[in-house]
Amino acid sequence: MTTPSLELQIQTLPDSPGVYQYYDKEEKILYVGKAKNLKKRVSSYFNKIHDTAKTNVLVKKIVTIKHIVVPTESDALLLENNLIKTLQPRYNVLLRDDKSYPWICIKKEPFSRIFPTRKMVKDGSEYFGPYTSFKTVTTILDLIKELYPLRTCNFDLSATNIENHKFKVCLEYHIGNCKGPCEGYESLDNYQKQVDAIREILKGNFKESMKDFKKLMNDLASKMHFEEAQKVKEKIETLEKYQSRSTIVNPKITNIDVFSIVSDESAAYVNFLQIAHGSIIRSHTLEIKKKLDESDEELLELAIIELRERFQLLSKEIIVPFEVEVGSSIKVTVPQLGDKKQILELSIRNAKFYRIEQLKQLQIVDPDRHTNRIMVQMQKDLRLQVEPRHIECFDNSNIQGTNPVAACVVFKDAKPSKKDYRHFNIKTVEGPNDFASMEEVVFRRYKRMLDEQQPLPQLIIIDGGKGQLSSALKSIDELGLRGKIAIIGIAKRLEELFYPGDSVPLYLDKKSETLKVIQQLRNEAHRFGITFHRDKRSKAALNSSIEAIAGIGEKTMLVLIQHFKSVKRLKLASEKEISDVVGASKAKKITDFYKTTNL
Known part of the structure; x- marks a missing residue:
């Protein structure tokens, strides 16, 4: 029987090769094992009764699960060997030196x-x-x-x-x-x-x-x-x-500590690998909550001092992703290629997995807190007066100027609210005119919401640059909503965010959650609009095609549209298939028509 804490740790393990470590309530190491798939292997310990009493006792003692991600299954095997020798866990078979792995020597x-x-x-x-x-x-x-x-x-x-x-x-x-x-x-x-x-x-x-x-x-x-x-x-x-060898650490790299950092808006995650005698003997990831706008350089320097003191590290060289100030007695190496670069990339990979794991745990344990965190961050990043709990995004769709339509998608608490999505047929604009179309749909959307006294969004996003944003602002001004709803435009090519009255765009950090939510909104609006546009274009083509057939009236035309959906499918249908829908006489007229025309 697993505790909620253990279930959460297992649920957020990656589906990657690596080494897992079990600890008891006193943080003493119990067992080290390797896995091709960490989540599947660790889960297998807890979903059955084992054949040996020793294994059942081990499982009952497990309180904490730690892991190290590695590139391949062979790397996991080698790392497991190194950790067992170093940590000597109680439930592992002791690996003696005469069972070491082989090397190739150039004398x-x-x-x-x-x-x-x-x-x-x-x-x-x-x-x-x-x-x-x-x-x-x-x-x-x-x-x-x-x-x-x-x-x-x-x-x-x-x-x-x-x-x-x-x-x-x-x-x-x-x-x-x-x-x-x-x-x-x-x-x-x-x-x-x-x-x-x-x-x-x-x-x-x-x-x-x-x-x-x-x-x-x-x-x-x-x-x-x-x-x-x-x-x-x-x-x-x-x-x-021949396939090249698989190795974890070059034996020439010894007594070195590796530090890497991955950060987001609210926290940083610093991974540490300790290398001794050509082997990884320890891995640890430290989470640091941000208080101000601390840089990665500042946070990594603090973490290095803390981890070296905590683990009593005495190495004279450290490997890091960028230059840091940690005292003149320590050699700082920023590798650009080779074995040291590969070790640094492994450390970064472990830091990223740890961050993903922590975010998953937060979503599972406290989804409201996860949402609140994103809302606070979006308000800060987008310079809004209130949290954007309700966001609406508009996109125009017209291909070669035909059948212009628009789409409005709605996100609530940073998640799609599909029941609130809306399509718009452009009514007052002749020909392809994105600016005028945007002005029309924004006016229609919020005029109706005002008339029906529906709650207005805190943020409107216009898929387009300054031109579309200016058009949407005309409708916002006409409805008297300027200052009551924040509105921004997003340019497709460079992910530029435009604000009313500001000619200089805002660029968000490419890895920020705020930008990811905005991109998801934009992509969803585009998908929703394109789908509607294609449906409308297909029906229009079917209508015009059927209207040209002598002896086919409006009712028959509607039946054919509902059944065949497109001109292509109607043209490919046999006379028998059409007669099953509208009768033999009309089916013959339709098939004869398509045999003699290119419509």
Whole structure:
């Protein structure tokens, strides 16, 4: 049986791969697990009775669920391994060091060896990984072996030893798997070029290797060495099929803290990742309620100081999305690309998920508070005297000047109120004239509301620029509503907001909820108007087509309109289908007419 608090935590988990952590009432870690889909996996713990008593006891103790989002399922597996070793939760199997994940090592030595290992030695060698299984490592090394003939011996191939002929070539040389650097048959420069190419492949960069192999293939083919060219072609195909490794953190990145921030109008969310020995060992997201118009820079600086003190962080370098002032003793890195940039993006992703999760919880637990928050924000952003609880948005629709119509959609408490939507046929305007049409529908809408003593909206939005806004204002002035209802225009292209008497448009933050509500209103008005316009145009076309048929009267025309809806459907209908609706005699007149005319 889950508590309301746990149900809420589960309900707002993302459908993404990641690692989940269970804590008890004393905030002690109970369990760490991985998931392809966090919400489904965590939910499965609470919707059944488990086979083992230990698992049932674990579930009863869970009070808090935390999670870290990662790009792939393999990343989740690696992160789970790191966290279990670091946190040692009570209900997890202890992972010992001899069960560490494998790496691929490029040894720092002349004629570098490339081999798999579970241990990292700090001797300047390069390590790539970790990989989720030795099978993956074997596949990669087999690929490298197919592409590049490297040595597999562990001899000390110093220049002196080679010059003194200390070593002899082995079987690998004779079967073509090695070019014999031990006897000086291959130069160090040529060998290291191959190592450089392999390094790029391990990083996921195939461009240079593909380029070199294709050039070699073409050169061999041009010299009529087709067998050798075919072997190079096979290497190219092997390289194309290979999928690059999956890793969380480059082992060179160690003892670094990562901080990122995502913010909205009322709060900021700062995510923190702690990196130690090439692994993520901790993730935490801090929510900061805004009091004034604090910038992201100010809030991130405050959060970094708070989190470093709270978790007693001693790292000398931090990774952040922009420059911050946190003291001269800490190196601040703002990465633009590479592994550090990927870690920063992972942190930002976790901050975004946390924000979405908090907003979902607020909507579920207290929908009125969620609505009130948006209303207060819209009043502030749009510089209104009152909260825009009732908003109406107008849009004109006429295609090539035909069948001009307008639509009015209504939002109440930032949600569509579809029962209050209205369509308008333009009555007093001849031809396509958006300005005059807008003036007409705004006057008709609010004249009727005044006559019927209906409550007026707090905000009117006109879909269009300054011209449409000026036309709507004429009707507002004529009805004596200037100053009683706020009215703004939104230009479609740049999301500019125009106010009466102000030639300079207002630009809202692209990620603000206020702009999202306005865009939703505008899009809904456009959709509603276009639908009505298409229906009217289809009926008009059907009317004009049917009226041209001799012997078909008004009643028959109405029956056909109701049944077939459009000229196209009527023209495609068989004589039998039409006769079922209006009788055989009239059906023959209709089918004969369409056979001899282009209408």
